[in-house]
Amino acid sequence: MPPETSADIAREERRSGLRTIRRVWPYLWPDGQVWVKRRVVIALGLLLLAKLIAVGTPILYKRAVDSLSGEVPDLMLGAVGLTIAYGLARLMTVGFQQARDGVFARVGQRALRQLALETFTHIHRLSLRYHISRKTGGLSRIIERGVKGVEFLLRFLLFSVGPLIIELTLVAAVLFFLFDVWYLAVVVLTIALYVWFTFKVTEWRVRLRRTMNQQDTDANQKAIDSLLNFETVKYFGAEAREAARYYAAMKGYERAAVKTATSLAMLNFGQSFLITTGLVIVMVMAATGVQNGSLTVGDFVMVNAYMIQITMPLNFLGTVYREIRQSLVDMGEMFDLLDSPRDVTDKPGAPAIAVAGGVVAFDDVRFGYDPERPILKGVSLEVGAGQNVALVGPSGSGKSTIGRLLFRFYDVGGGAIRIDGQDLRDVTQDSLHGAIGVVPQDTVLFNDTIRYNIAYGRDGATEDEIVAAAQAAQIHGFIESLPDGYDTQVGERGLKLSGGEKQRVGIARTLLKNPPILLLDEATSALDTETEAEIQTALKRAGEGRTVITIAHRLSTIADADRIVVLEKGEVVEEGTHEALLARGGRYAQLWARQQADRDAA
Template sequence: MRRLSKTDANLNNDRVQGMRVLRRAVPYLWPDGQAWVKRRVVIALTVLLAAKLIAVVTPIFYKQAVDALSPDGSPATFLALGAVGLTLAYGMARLMEVGFNQLRDAIFAKVGQRALRRLAIETFTHIHRLSMRYHITRKTGGLSRIMERGVKGVEFLLRFLVFNMGPLMLQLLMIAGMLMYLFDIRYVAVVVLTIGLYIAFTFRVTEWRVKIRKKMNEQDTDANQKAIDSLLNFETVKYFGAEKWEADRYDGAMTQYEKAAIKTSYSLAFLNFGQSVLITSGLVAVMVMAAMEVQSGVLTVGDFVMVNAYMIQITMPLNFLGSVYREIRQALIDMGDMFDLLDQPSEVTDKPDATELVVNGGAVSLNAVEFAYDAERPILKGVSIDVAAGETVAIVGSSGSGKSTIGRLLFRFYDVTGGALTIDGQDVRDVTLDSLHAAIGVVPQDTVLFNDTIRYNIAYGRPEASEAEIVEAAKAAQIHDFVLSLPKGYDTQVGERGLKLSGGEKQRVGIARTILKNPPILLLDEATSALDTETERGIQTQLRAMGQGRTVITIAHRLSTIADADRIVVLEDGHIVEQGRHDALLAQSGRYAQLWQKQASEDAA
């Protein structure tokens, strides 16, 4: 199969090879070790072949019935059936053809839906396995489009390529054989010429239309992205009274889409009319030839209607071919994008010999850690920090100093580029990601909740937890009484990203689910910096209680929240410039004291 040019759904600039895509799709239809799937596919194809054989034979009954009804027709013709019997046989053949086609769909339905589900879950799982670096450079709307279009592309190919295009070619060959056997080479020549011109015209015009479709779908993707971006940032839009701006921005994208869509409609009309001209010309040519031979006595009236029936069997699938060629091509490209996504390597993965993390106390050590998001801009430059089991260590510093990066490295969103990060002496790169993530509880600056109930969001920390455990976690986070005050209690929907709750309420739900997770290591990543002072004080009390008996690493912006930490580490430009307890650092009158005085002045102002 020739290489396919980039079109609307192909979000990179590469060309897509159709045969490569088909090879990738075959295992989903013909999986190893799944005998029942293969058995269903074989039975479905057998039933399909039977349907096509019946379709090719059906016009013969039609011809015989017409001849039997003619003034000079024989009272007993094909298989010794009369006109009524032949008509009934014709009707039965038509019914059997439809019945076999429906039976084929019923047999294959389970196989097709299973393939779609496997492909969808594989893609979904793989997306979650991709690194943080990949996700922060990808647009969510574009990523969801790749997945959506790819799965739909598989469904389309299952329906049309496997059960329509292949069988269509077989049916055309069988009809050509029947025309050769029953009539002569001239009929076959006209049919072949018609099909050849039709396919050449369809492919050529479709190639032209692809460029127009590409533009249209680029605008569709752009408009979709703008809509998603605007809705995700609903609050910001409201804050700045930017509803009209967002509407105009979206309308601008839709205007461009409208222009491209109109061009697409015009080109489609041209394609459909051209196809009709070619098909009708071929049909008329064959029918004229048959009519002349009927007049000369070479053919019967039954032969005339039989030729017409065969031509209809040819022209209808050709119409179908013309309408779905672009979609088949597009489906291959959409699937290519999805398979490219599946081929995208995960930056952070388990080693083949990775072991489970064994937490004895939860001691965390950074040994000369170096890291850079971009090789030309190092973030951490040989940072060494030892956090003893059960110790609370705060990491502070100005923006860009690298403090939040340490949290990401601990959770292994990224791997260190130099040095090592260990937990109880075990390098985090040598243990499984699942066991590492299970050992660390994170309370981020902005707790994002799922658009579900409060119960669901708390239970997310440990889905198998009982109702009593969920309530206990909520009490520990001091949100239980608030939940009970709501009309639906724990069944209250929190809205998308938790927008129905206040910042403090969201944060308490986040704390409750981390308490429920019960991890030995706690990472507080500026967990209260976005809250007001009163709410912050309340939540700080809960965080301190949650940290009892755990190793706690606090990444802080507001220094007043970490004054009671066992040790404070001050980062500056990727280096540790100071560390010690709050009072000792103030007494040094160094960088920490400068930061403290600056924040105190800002608070006083």
């Protein structure tokens, strides 16, 4: 395939810009939203009035000058009256423009809110595979830039490009009818050259802007990643190393920003040169007409006023076009994000899952994060209603993958997973997630109060229900001992709490959720022995009356499970009770003996 040329790239950018404009249009003219359309129509009406008055204002200025010079006396209003009328016309122009902005404000803000919500919701519905491959800092920056561009793009598409064309057309018509075709020719040529130069240079600047955005995203991601890993940075004395990484990223941004600023200076000078040249030519023509008596001084002033009136929106055109193209780039990145396919989707008309007993069955399940590297190679097992089944095995055996497939973070590559006979792919994800409670190895908390984090288990939970969940998780006493009690702030990711305290909060919010199926994903492996024993008691209470699947590293924590399933290299190699597996002297017995030896050695 031949390499892309600059023309191919420009063509692709135009297609991308048109796609973005088509995506934005429904927010400006939404179906079924009469009040939005009414505001848009009113804003356009105010805009048209402002432009008509603006184009007629220089005529009042001309008549006032002619009246004052005595060349063409105005018997109706007089010089003073014309001057007052001129001032009122300018005031009305500004007044209609500001009224237009006020009427349109709600439309723009509504669009911004809806698009931000749509993007936020879509990101949460993307698969775990997507989020693992993305960088949070870069993702947040794309959303931030894209959403900020919405109101700007809507406002200027509606109130700048179209109105500018209307104003230029009206001014050109006035110059043609009141003067002659040469004035019109100079104005049209000036505008054409200006627009061509602006568009050409701006297209080049857009590519520079894209590079600058990439550098900005990279620097922001490195900063957030470093701050999220604050403790790790401290442990390894890597402050200088992190500063050097951030400095290198910012240096790349600096180079891109300098190029962007330099190109802007070049664009501004070129625009000024073209506009000034056109202005001077027209004014020379008008001055010649005054000298030979074919024009009045008022005509000279009016021509000057019209050229200035053209100059201002043309200068604005440069800014608007640059900003629109830059907004299209920013929003294009966000719409690319919105167009990211969802790996896991509900079937059309899928019903909610109906959990009666809570029987979980894995039938010849096959899966791999990479097709070339299978993780599960035909796993079949069944967890009976109300049973506690433990999954054990060495690292990489597929234990945690089974948990992710059960929660349907991914779809199986082969076979099926069923709950009470219902294939997980045939029911809605929301209902499935509501039926399964997960206590992970490392519970991550929101930077809010303990009450908020426990209440997160079920929307609308009462205070009594929150306290009851905390008591069942054996953390109520600790919370009560804190100066702020349940209003205690837990800090970023819950760092103000110990590992055991965080796990208890996580158990409490899972209990508040009250799911029929409980998944314990190495929920105590990161804790010390004493804390682990306390958490185990809370977990046993949490599992009462539920189907429990425990993914365990420490075999001592699952010795009393109803059944233990041993995985190795993505296959079930053994299963049975703790005593039966030890008596068999197979793989489980080897793992048990090794852990006991490690504990004795410690």
